[in-house]
Amino acid sequence: MEGGKPVIVTNEEGQRTTPSVVAYTKSRDRLVGQIAKRQAVVNPENTFFSMKRFIGSKMSEVDEETKQVSYTVVRDENGNVKLDCPAIGKQF
Structure with missing residues (x-):
């Protein structure tokens, strides 16, 4: 608020x-927003967008949606969705 x-x-x-875009570079830097969106063409497997559709979902519920993104979506041991980030060797 400024001046009410x-x-x-x-x-x-x-x-x-x-x-709402987050990316990780090969040097493990985290990019957010427009800068992450701009580099998505050269780093698609480490650039995450449209992630909100996966939050709280089981893999069986979003199987078709996983085919529409450039990053890898995997199932954990409980059937939940995880996003794989090869640049940092981590799953979210």
Whole structure:
């Protein structure tokens, strides 16, 4: 709030919105927002977008959606969804 009116806070690039994209580089750096979105073409397997559809889901519920993303979606031992990130050797 500024002067009693709501104000949208801009991000580091001066934009009013930040894309919901996260990426990890081969040097293990984490990129967020527009910068992550821009490098998605050269680093698709480590760039995560449209992830909200997987949160709290079982793999059997989102099997078709996993085919629409460039990153690897795997099933854990309980049938839950995990996102595989080869750049950092971790699953989320």
